[in-house]
Amino acid sequence: QVHVAESGGGLAQAGGSLRLSCRASGREIAFNDMGWYRQAPGKQREFVARIVGGGITQYAESVEGRFTISRDRYMRKVNLQMNNLKPEETAVYYCRMGESYWGEANQVTVSS
Numbered sequence: 001q002v003h004v005a006e007s008g009g010g011l012a013q014a015g016g017s018l019r020l021s022c023r024a025s026g027r028e029i030a031f032n033d034m035g036w037y038r039q040a041p042g043k044q045r046e047f048v049a050r051i052v053g054g055g056i057t058q059y060a061e062s063v064e065g066r067f068t069i070s071r072d073r074y075m076r077k078v079n080l081q082m083n084n085l086k087p088e089e090t091a092v093y094y095c096r097m098g099e100s101y102w103g104e105a106n107q108v109t110v111s112s
Contacts, residue, residue, distance in 0.1 A: 006103035020080040022095030030075040038091035
């Protein structure tokens with residue numbers, strides 16, 4: 001069994017920064033595909049960022065240049081550094097490890 005624990009998040013002012021982290025424990029699995037998603041109030045969950053393979057990264061256009069996804073060498077921890085945050089990015093953020101494992105809801109609130 002794999003347990004995925006998120007940390008970070010919280011409250012930031014517009015233009016500020018926050019860092020989210022997600023760590024897998026339990027079965028020793030190296031995740032080749034990890035990502036971050038978010039769901040704002042009244043909206044569907046949307047893709048934010050992804051890291052796969054040898055370190056190839058993908059970002060939603062809205063966060064390109066401001067967010068950075070990274071991972072540890074064992075591919076069991078993934079981070080999301082969020083800079084220059086905007087109030088409209090207030091949402092619940094989720095990490096995804098592989099195809100099947102998701103972190104708990106992690107609230108990010110950006111005040112104007």
